[in-house]
Structure formats: C-alpha cells, structure tokens
Amino acid sequence: MDFEYTPDEQAFREEVRSFLAENLPPVKERDSSFLKTWLSKVREKGWVGFSWPREFGGSDGGIIEQTILKEEMALAKAPPLGTSFMGLAWVGPGIMQYGTEAQKKKFIPGILDSKVIWCTGYSEPNYGSDLASIQCKAVLEGDEYVVNGQKIWTSGAPFAQWIILLTRTKFDPEVKHQGITCLLVPMDAPGIEVRPIENMAGDRHFAEVFFTDVRVPVENRLGNEGDGWRVTVSALANERSSIGEVTQMFDKLDTLKALVKETTLRGRPAAQDPKVRRTVATFEAKIAAMKYNGLRYLTKQLKGEPLTSETSVNKLHRASLEIEMDDFAVSLTGQAGLQLKGGDQAVDNGSWAKSSLNWPNVVIGGGTPNIQRNIIAERILGQPKD
Amino acid sequence: MNFGFTEEQSLLREQVTRFMRETCTMERVRSMVTTENGFAAELWDQAAELGWLGLITPETWGGIGLKWVDLTVVLEETGRGLSPLPIASQMISTAAILRLGSDAQKAEWLPMLARGDRCTIGLYDEANWIHPDAVTLTGSRSSDQIILNGTKPFVPDAMAAEFYLLAVRVDGELGLAAVTREQVEVHSQPTMDQTKPTGSITLKDVTLPVEYVLPMSEADLEFLNDVGAVAVTAEMVGAAEAALTMTSEYAKERIQFGKPIGQYQGVKHRLADIYVDVESFKSLLYYAAWCVDDAPEELPRAISLAKGYASDAFADIGINGVGLHGAIGFTAEYDIQLYLKRSKWARPMFGDSDHHLDRVATLGGL
Numbered sequence: 001m002d003f004e005y006t007p008d009e010q011a012f013r014e015e016v017r018s019f020l021a022e023n024l025p026p027v028k029e030r031d032s033s034f035l036k037t038w039l040s041k042v043r044e045k046g047w048v049g050f051s052w053p054r055e056f057g058g059s060d061g062g063i064i065e066q067t068i069l070k071e072e073m074a075l076a077k078a079p080p081l082g083t084s085f086m087g088l089a090w091v092g093p094g095i096m097q098y099g100t101e102a103q104k105k106k107f108i109p110g111i112l113d114s115k116v117i118w119c120t121g122y123s124e125p126n127y128g129s130d131l132a133s134i135q136c137k138a139v140l141e142g143d144e145y146v147v148n149g150q151k152i153w154t155s156g157a158p159f160a161q162w163i164i165l166l167t168r169t170k171f172d173p174e175v176k177h178q179g180i181t182c183l184l185v186p187m188d189a190p191g192i193e194v195r196p197i198e199n200m201a202g203d204r205h206f207a208e209v210f211f212t213d214v215r216v217p218v219e220n221r222l223g224n225e226g227d228g229w230r231v232t233v234s235a236l237a238n239e240r241s242s243i244g245e246v247t248q249m250f251d252k253l254d255t256l257k258a259l260v261k262e263t264t265l266r267g268r269p270a271a272q273d274p275k276v277r278r279t280v281a282t283f284e285a286k287i288a289a290m291k292y293n294g295l296r297y298l299t300k301q302l303k304g305e306p307l308t309s310e311t312s313v314n315k316l317h318r319a320s321l322e323i324e325m326d327d328f329a330v331s332l333t334g335q336a337g338l339q340l341k342g343g344d345q346a347v348d349n350g351s352w353a354k355s356s357l358n359w360p361n362v363v364i365g366g367g368t369p370n371i372q373r374n375i376i377a378e379r380i381l382g383q384p385k386d
Numbered sequence: 387m388n389f390g391f392t393e394e395q396s397l398l399r400e401q402v403t404r405f406m407r408e409t410c411t412m413e414r415v416r417s418m419v420t421t422e423n424g425f426a427a428e429l430w431d432q433a434a435e436l437g438w439l440g441l442i443t444p445e446t447w448g449g450i451g452l453k454w455v456d457l458t459v460v461l462e463e464t465g466r467g468l469s470p471l472p473i474a475s476q477m478i479s480t481a482a483i484l485r486l487g488s489d490a491q492k493a494e495w496l497p498m499l500a501r502g503d504r505c506t507i508g509l510y511d512e513a514n515w516i517h518p519d520a521v522t523l524t525g526s527r528s529s530d531q532i533i534l535n536g537t538k539p540f541v542p543d544a545m546a547a548e549f550y551l552l553a554v555r556v557d558g559e560l561g562l563a564a565v566t567r568e569q570v571e572v573h574s575q576p577t578m579d580q581t582k583p584t585g586s587i588t589l590k591d592v593t594l595p596v597e598y599v600l601p602m603s604e605a606d607l608e609f610l611n612d613v614g615a616v617a618v619t620a621e622m623v624g625a626a627e628a629a630l631t632m633t634s635e636y637a638k639e640r641i642q643f644g645k646p647i648g649q650y651q652g653v654k655h656r657l658a659d660i661y662v663d664v665e666s667f668k669s670l671l672y673y674a675a676w677c678v679d680d681a682p683e684e685l686p687r688a689i690s691l692a693k694g695y696a697s698d699a700f701a702d703i704g705i706n707g708v709g710l711h712g713a714i715g716f717t718a719e720y721d722i723q724l725y726l727k728r729s730k731w732a733r734p735m736f737g738d739s740d741h742h743l744d745r746v747a748t749l750g751g752l
Contacts, residue, residue, distance in 0.1 A: 001455055001676045002388050009387075064387060257751060271752045274744065281743035284750055285695045289666035292673045295389040303390065313662050370651070376661050377654035381634045384649040 005064070012065050016072040019045065024076055038079060039114045048081045049088060049112050056096055056108045063301055067243050074247035086156065087111035087118040091164050094182075098223040098231050107162075107184070119160035119187070121151040121209060122232070128153070129371050131166075132177050132229060136211065138167035140218070140225075145169075145183060147191075147214040155365065157207035158196045160187055166228050180228035184220045191215070201357035243294055245314075249287045249321060256280065259329055259348065270332060283325055290314045309379040312372040319363040319372070326356035389672070395459050401436065402463035410469050412721055415581060423545035424470050424583035430502055439476055440500025443484075448497030454613070454678035458620040458671070465621025466628045468724055470581040472543035474617035475506035481613045482507055482551050486562055486600040495549075495564075505549040507562075508541035508587060509611060516611055516737040518560065518604045523589075525556040525563065525599065532556055532599050534563060534592040542735075544572050544585025552587060553607065554599065560607060561599040565592055579731035581724065612685050613678060615693045615736035619671045622700045622732050626664045629707040629725040633657065636711055636722075653710060660703050667696035687749045694742030697733045704729030 005013065023041055025034060042048055051066050052058025061069070073081070082088050092111045095103055110116035127133045136149030147167055157163070163185050170179030187194070191214035196204040223231040260280060263270040270276050297310050329352040330337040341350035363369065377383040391399070410429055418426045433439055441457050443449020457477055464473060476499060483495050499505050512520035525534040538552045550570065554563045571588040634657050637648030647653045670692035677685040704726035708715040715722045733739075 001390065001672070002680075003676075005387060260752060274740075277747035277752055278740065278743045280752060281694060281746035281750070284746055285670070285691045285743070286666070288673075288691045289670055289695065292389065292669035293665055295387070296669055296672070299388055299390040302387070310665070313665050316659075316662050317666070370655065373655040373658035374651070376658035377648070381630075381648075381654075381657055381661060383634070383637060383654045383657065384646050386649065386651065 005068075009064055009068060013068045013072060016069055020072065020076045020078065024078055027077055030079070035079060039082065042081050043113060048114070049092060049108075050081075052092065052096065052112075056104060057112050063298065067298060070244035071247055074244040074251070077251070082111065083114040084111055084117045084160075086120050086164075087116065091118045091120075091162075094164070094222060094231055094234075095184075097234065098182075098227070100219070102219065103184070103222070116162055117156060117160045119154050119156040119163050121154055121163045121165040121185075123153045124150060125152050129368055132180065134166055134168055134180065136165070136167050137171075138169050138181055138183060138216070140169070143218045145181075145216045145218065145221070147183070147185070147211045147216055149211050151209040151211075153197075153206050153365075154194075154209050155206045155361075157187070157194050157209050158204060162186055163209070164222070166232060169225050177229040178226045180232075181225045182222040182228035182231045183216050184222055185214065185216050189214050189216070199358075199360070201354060203358075205361075243291075243298075245318060246287060246291045246294060249290065249318070252325060253280075253283055253287060255348075256283070256325060256329055259352075260332065263332055265332070276332065279328055283321060283328075286317050286321055290317050293317075309375045312367075312375045315367070315372050316369055316376075319359075319369045322359040322362045326352055326359065330356045391455075391459065395456060398456060399459045399463060402438075402460050405432065405436070406463055406467040406469065410464070410467060410471070412467060412724075415468055415470060415724075418470055419580035419583075424580065425472070425546035430471055430504070433471060433473065434500075434502035438473060439502055440496075442477060443480055443496050443500045447492055448500040449480075453680075454616060454675045455672070458616070458675040461617055461620035462624040464624070465728075466624030468581045468625060468628075468728055470583065472504060472506060472546055474614075474621060475543040475547070476504065477617055478610065478614045479505040479507045479549075479551055482562060482600075482610055485609065486602055486606060488597065491564075491597075491600075498549075503549065504543075504547045505551065506541055506543045506547040507551040507610070507614075508538040508544075509553045509607065509614070511539060513540065514734060514738070516741050518607055521553045521555055521560060521607070523552060523554045525554050525561075525594075527556055527596070530596050532561075532563070532594050532596055534565075534589040534594065537586050537588045539575065539586040541585055541587050543583060544587060545574055545583045550587055551600075552589075553602065556599060560602045560604065562602045563592075563594060563599045565589070565594065565598075577731060579724075579727040581728060582731050608686070609682075611736050612689045615689045615742075616671070616675050616678060618732055618735045619667070619689070619693050619696050620675065622696050622729075623664070623668045623671055625725055625728050625732075626660075626667075626696075626700045626703050629703050629722060629729075630657070630660050630664055632722055632725070633660075633707045633710050640712075647710075656706055656710065660706060663695075663699040663703065667692055667699055670695055687746060690737075690742035690745040690749070693737060694739050694746055697737075697739040697742070700729045701733050 046059035047069060049058040050061040050069055054060050088111060092108060095107050122131055124134050124136060136151060138145040138147045165183045165185050167181050167183055168179050169181040191212045193210040195208045197206055197208060198204050257280060260270050260276060265273050293314055297307055301307055333347045336345040337347050338353060339346035339350060340353050343350060378385055418424060437450050438460050440449030441452050441460065442454060445451045461474060464471060480499050483492060487495060510516060510520040511522040523536045523538050525532045534554060548567050550565050552563045554561050569592045573586050575584045575586055577584050637653050637657060638646050640647045674688035674692045677688045707722045708726050711722050714720055
C-alpha cells in the first residue's frame with residue numbers, strides 16, 4: 001500500500017492547480033460570462049472528455065489523471081467541464097463505442113464544445129426500475145423509424161436539444177431486453193411534446209415527453225436494432241470514479257460542522273450534544289468509507305481488473321448521506337430550518353431546506369437504493385433474481 | 387497510488403487461510419475453548435514457526451520486520467475462523483515493548499515474544515471507559531522498587547499468558563508494569579465469547595525493580611489502545627465476512643413458500659446492506675493499519691473511523707446472521723451463533739462506537 005503519486009502525476013496535479021488559481025474566480029464572482037470563458041478554456045486544455053480517445057477530441061487521460069482532475073476540480077468548487085452532463089457521462093461514450101463514423105463526426109464535437117445539451121429518455125410511466133419492459137414503440141417504415149409513446153421523469157428535457165431514446169422494436173412478450181433499440185432524436189422533431197413537471201422543491205427540471213408519429217431516420221439508430229439494452233448498460237458502465245463526489249461530500253460535511261458550531265440546542269452549544277456529535281461523526285465515517293472504498297476500487301482498475309457491481313456500495317452510501325445530512329441540518333435548526341430562501345430566520349439562506357427537498361435527484365435517478373441492493377445481492381452475493 | 391495488497395501479502399494470506407482450513411478448523415476451535423486456558427500449544431508453536439508471532443518485530447530482535455498492514459492480513463484470516471490463538475495480544479504487547487522498552491528490554495523480551503513466549507496486555511480498569519483516568523491500579527515506590535497491589539480486570543487471553551504488561555499508576559504517573567505469571571494470581575472471567583478467554587490479574591505486594599515499570603505517557607497509552615483497536619477490527623473484518631458468507635449461502639439453500647429465501651427482498655436486501663457495511667469498515671481498517679507505520683499522526687482519526695463504524699455494524703451482522711437463519715441459527719450446533727458472540731465481544735474492546743465516534747467529532751473540530 002502506498003498513497004504516493006509519481007512525479008508525472010504530481011506534475012499534472014500542479015498543472016491543474018495553477019490553472020485553477022489563474023482561471024477560477026471565487027464562487028461569488030462567477031457570472032454567466034465567466035462560465036462561457038471557463039468552458040472554452042477547459043476545452044482548450046483538453047479536459048472536457050479528458051478520458052476520451054484523442055481521435056474524437058479527448059485527451060486519452062489515464063485513470064489516475066482523471067481522478068486527480070476530478071479531485072482538484074471538486075476541491076476548488078469548479079463548475080462542470082461542459083454543459084451537457086449526460087452527453088459527457090454516457091451519450092458520448094455510447095456513441096464512441098457503438099456509433100457509426102458519421103454519428104461520431106456529427107455528435108461528439110457538439111458535446112465537447114458544450115454546444116448541444118442531451119437528455120435521456122429511459123423511464124416511462126409504468127416502467128422505471130423495471131426499465132427493460134419499456135413500451136415506447138418504434139416501427140421501421142422504409143428508412144425511418146416511426147416513434148409513438150411516452151417518456152417521463154426525463155431530466156433536462158425542457159432545455160435539451162437531443163435525446164438518447166430507448167424504444168421497443170420487438171413486441172413479442174417473450175423478448176424483453178433484445179427487443180429494445182436505441183435512437184438519437186432531435187428534441188425539435190415534429191411530434192415531440194415536452195410537458196415540464198414541477199418537483200417538490202419547486203423546480204421544473206424534469207418532464208413528460210410525448211412522441212406522436214415522430215419520424216427518425218435509420219442513420220440515427222445507435223448500435224443495431226435490438227441492441228439498445230447492451231448499448232445503455234455498457235455506456236452506463238463507463239462508471240465515473242466517485243472521488244469527485246467524495247470531495248464534495250467532505251465539503252458539505254465541513255459546512256454542516258460550521259452550522260453545528262453556531263447552533264444552540266436547548267440553551268447549550270449543539271456541538272456539545274452527544275447525539276449531535278455522534279450523528280456528525282457517523283456521516284464522516286460513511287464519507288471516509290466512500291473515499292477508501294473508492295481507492296480500493298481504483299486500485300483494482302489500475303491493476304487491470306474490471307469493476308463490476310462494487311460501485312453500488314458507494315451509491316448506497318451516497319443515497320443515505322444525501323437524505324440524512326440535509327434532514328439532520330433542517331431538524332437541528334428546528335423551525336428556523338424550515339424557512340426557505342428570503343425567510344428572516346432562514347438557515348444558510350434556506351440552502352439546507354432547499355436541498356432537503358432535492359435528494360431524489362441523486363437518490364432515485366440512476367437506480368433506486370433498492371435496485372442497488374438487488375444488484376449487490378444478486379451479482380456479488382449470488383442470490384437468486386427476484 | 388496503490389490501496390491494495392502486494393504479491394507477498396497475498397501469499398501470506400494464503401498461508402494463514404491454509405492453516406485455518408487444515409489445522410485450526412472450527413471443530414478444533416470448538417474443542418480448544420473447552421480446555422482450561424482455551425489454548426492449544428501445538429497450534430501456537432506452528433504460528434511461531436511460521437513467523438507470525440514476530441511479524442512486526444524488527445529482524446534485529448528476532449522478528450521478520452513487517453508492518454501492521456501485513457499483520458492485518460493474518461488477523462483478518464484468523465478472525466474469519468474465530469481462532470482463539472492470542473496473536474492480537476502478543477502483537478499489542480510487542481508494539482508496547484517496541485515503543486516503551488529500553489534497548490536492553492527490547493533485546494531481551496522481543497525475541498522471546500517472537501519465539502512464542504506468551505504475553506498479554508491490560509490497559510484500563512473500568513469496564514466502559516477509555517481514558518487515562520480509567521487506569522486506577524496503583525503502585526507505590528520505595529527507593530528503587532515498586533510495589534503493586536490490586537487487580538487488573540478484563541485482560542484478554544489472561545489464562546494462556548506467561549507474561550503480563552499492565553497499565554498502572556505510580557505516584558500519579560502512568561506506567562506499564564511487566565510481571566510474570568508466577569508473581570500474580572489469574573482468575574478467569576468467563577464471558578459469552580469462549581473464543582476470547584478473559585481474566586483478571588491480582589497482584590499482592592508484587593515487588594518490581596523500577597525499570598520493570600516502563601514509563602508511559604498519555605499519548606503512549608492512547609497509541610496502545612489504538613493499535614489494539616486496529617488488531618481487533620482486523621479480526622472483525624474477517625469474522626464479519628465469514629458471517630455474511632455463511633448467511634448468504636444459507637439463504638440460497640433454504641426453501642420457503644417454494645423459493646430460496648434469498649429471493650425475497652426482505653432477506654436479500656439485508657444481505658446487501660451487510661455487504662455494504664463490511665466493505666466499508668474493511669476499507670477504513672486497511673487505511674488505519676497503513677497509518678500505524680506510515681502516517682502515525684493520522685492513526686487516531688483513522689482507527690476511530692474504522693472501529694466507530696465496525697463496532698455496531700458487526701454487532702448488527704451477528705444479530706442478522708442468526709436471525710436470517712431462523713431457529714436453526716439459535717442452536718449451539720450451528721456456527722453462526724459463535725459469530726454473534728464474537729461481535730458482542732468485539733464491540734467494547736478498545737472502545738465502542740460511542741467512544742470512537744465522539745473522538746472523531748473532537749478530532750474533526752467539534
């Protein structure tokens with residue numbers, strides 16, 4: 001065991017740090033014009049799609065360098081490296097792996113240059129966790145698919161330009177996974193209607209998306225017909241290391257500790273209350289566990305062993321921390337903790353109250369905790385499938 | 387960056403696994419604990435021959451000079467099979483002599499321990515308080531001798547040991563007294579976990595030359611408790627994994643309502659949660675073990691995170707392990723109950739979760 005970085009790795013970390021010192025103003029001074037400059041500068045550095053092959057405009061960044069980049073970005077509270085989170089996380093990798101040459105040429109630059117925002121059409125009203133049963137229909141007519149059906153909980157749909165869409169092309173009830181085909185569809189195609197849904201935090205990020213006789217040229221199919229499930233699963237398996245998340249969680253823990261230190265509980269400093277101290281330390285233990293779990297899994301990757309379902313461990317920790325930390329802050333501060341932004345006694349300007357209503361973004365999207373438990377029990381422990 | 391084990395460490399793990407599978411089997415463990423001192427000399431001799439008892443002893447003093455990370459590999463595997471061999475006590479004693487002994491004492495005692503002369507250590511006199519003030523066994527000084535009177539309770543592996551290192555106070559100052567079996571009375575303190583025989587050591591006018599009470603600061607005491615916690619948590623990792631495997635296998639075979647019970651989410655999700663906990667305190671423990679030799683300034687926080695997490699998590703695993711087995715898990719015949727007992731034993735050892743999490747809070751600025 002050692003936690004040393006090689007001189008090259010250390011030099012890369014220094015490069016990232018000095019770039020950030022030069023180009024990243026304090027959080028309060030970051031306006032929209034800063035964001036535009038930021039995006040073009042990180043693009044110039046080759047840090048957008050850093051792990052992607054050079055031939056597609058990436059930098060062939062190694063696993064350790066990716067980790068360093070994410071860690072330093074998170075430490076500096078830097079904004080994202082692109083505007084299309086989903087484009088960078090799985091649409092781009094999916095296209096590079098399964099796309100035609102024409103698709104690569106057409107779509108990859110838009111993602112890297114932050115010109116095109118993607119959303120993801122997976123969940124349907126009746127099929128969320130049971131994703132492989134989706135029913136949104138695509139029928140091949142000549143050289144076009146005709147799409148009819150509905151998606152829901154589609155994050156980013158109100159402002160995305162393209163959608164990666166899972167459709168059903170085989171309707172035999174015996175065929176489930178093999179009947180799914182993946183299409184790339186412009187959101188302004190005739191027949192698409194987006195109806196934003198207000199969430200419990202009052203935001204309108206996700207939406208219902210209706211498809212009525214939407215015509216999609218066959219060259220916009222990603223992978224072969226019937227390959228949609230494989231395309232989706234392996235693109236999602238471009239699993240990011242959780243190191244950036246861990247840094248953010250430690251940061252949030254510091255903010256929480258600061259809140260505890262300035263809070264009085266029943267006439268005494270909250271920081272002296274045994275239950276409060278224990279709760280905060282429990283959060284720290286879970287976050288630290290995420291960190292060292294992540295480093296163990298990273299070591300596995302560096303040794304060339306593929307990661308399988310271990311990443312579900314940290315997803316479960318993350319899910320419970322997302323819920324519990326905000327909930328604890330709100331509960332600790334009693335009635336003041338309930339006040340939203342602008343309230344005269346709002347705690348940290350209502351940010352805890354707000355985020356305590358936003359946990360489903362992280363906890364439900366990408367597989368609910370119970371799905372993660374199924375994955376661990378079935379794929380790691382070998383329990384029979386549900 | 388490498389948070390994994392080396393080839394040599396993997397070979398060491400295989401060696402211990404083979405010893406546990408072929409020699410220190412569960413059948414053997416069950417018979418060992420019914421003997422008077424819960425010990426088996428021929429197994430201990432094998433452990434000594436294999437070099438495990440001198441694992442962290444420098445070569446100068448008859449050991450093989452490895453680190454706590456290597457020791458973790460051994461304790462994880464002996465813990466997996468609930469071995470009653472007092473390796474952890476021997477290692478904590480070794481760490482104490484390395485840290486507090488004079489050069490002459492190291493030269494005399496360390497080779498003895500590496501060869502297999504059995505030594506254990508008793509730190510606190512209170513049942514549930516890890517604090518310098520909880521060392522109350524006192525001695526008085528008369529010219530160049532120290533006279534000890536009183537009883538040190540809760541000494542792990544007391545029955546099998548031949549030498550004892552006991553935390554004492556002499557004129558208010560902390561010290562670690564080195565005494566032999568012949569100088570003291572040993573009384574068994576039977577606990578629910580027979581694989582961890584515990585006893586009290588009574589001293590009646592035990593007279594020692596001053597140099598046999600090793601000077602010990604509060605920081606030294608804290609360090610010894612920390613490495614004790616590393617040793618116990620390493621055993622907990624192995625034992626918890628064994629309990630999970632045992633329960634998981636049972637869930638695949640046990641049919642109810644026409645299906646293996648592992649197919650029901652009430653069962654499989656609990657198994658998944660156990661997996662998450664074991665993976666997590668294992669990672670925290672590995673980091674703490676690394677800190678002992680390579681980043682001692684980070685050891686207090688690192689081990690408190692690990693033991694703070696593991697204490698209650700393992701206790702839950704013990705309960706859920708028995709519970710998921712149903713009535714058969716409640717029988718003496720099935721091994722899962724032995725793991726429940728070990729989890730209860732391990733919880734307060736070198737500090738429970740309340741102790742360690744409160745320390746995490748303090749170290750983290752609260």
